[in-house]
Amino acid sequence: MAKEAAGRLFRKGLNCAQSVFAAHSEMTGISVTDSLKITTGFGAGMAMMQKTCGAVAGAYMVIGAKYGRVNPDDEKARDKTYGLIEEFNRRFIELHGSLDCRELMGVDLKTKEGAEEAEQGAYFEKKCGSYVDDAEKILDELL
Template sequence: MTKGEIAKNNFMQGYNCAQAVLLAFCDDLGFDEQTALMLASPFGGGIGRMREVCGTVTGMYMALGLARGYSDSKDNADKKRVYTEVQQLAERFKEDNGSIICRDLLGMRAKAKDNPTPSERTEKYYAVRPCPELCRYAADLLDEYLKNKKG
């Protein structure tokens, strides 16, 4: 099963988009699932359902940080490398999906009214949302990216 299939399945089980993507990488990164779920929980729905940066993208960046992040606050070269990688992944995501902004991906014209109540996960919900496929896409994109960085 690909990372994308795992992420899509995670989303279909009710996890938010950021959780679904980050969770797909836990085993490979040695990161415990409970911590991943807690860490990514605020980022669903475009960060707290504000429809800003897509949760699949933030989940992808959290996994990238675990795989290739930096910890030395004075290492500007490593900071630059990480930020460059983030920007490269964002550009690729935008090229293939049109945006990294949740409301754009969902086809919302203006900023949605701030409503923290999550949508009920029904068949209709899954049928009209691009989210499951975006989870798949983001996880597969990062997986491919990380494999290329190892080689």
């Protein structure tokens, strides 16, 4: 199951986006290696910018890989993709209150104080691990 795979990848030290997207490599047809490369820059809210949560971004890519359009005239595929992402967002926000990494973490990782607090409090393991798990749970329900 993808949820367990994502959790394993995350516990190995891969970022949130990598863990969510690579866990679905069989479904997407993109190798684990390529999935990990593609999503490297999405961790910690887009390369440590603390914007959209990487687990959320990884989930968007999974949904797009399964339902996204390749033809600009394929409005049905676009609408299905947008609808699933909208529902994913609703459920994730219901659980965590935000899609924004900085809000979810509660610290600014770009400051020395914020980075130290996150490190000392094991925020990545505790908080981000739950975001990866919940992103996977929501994906399992939607896909």
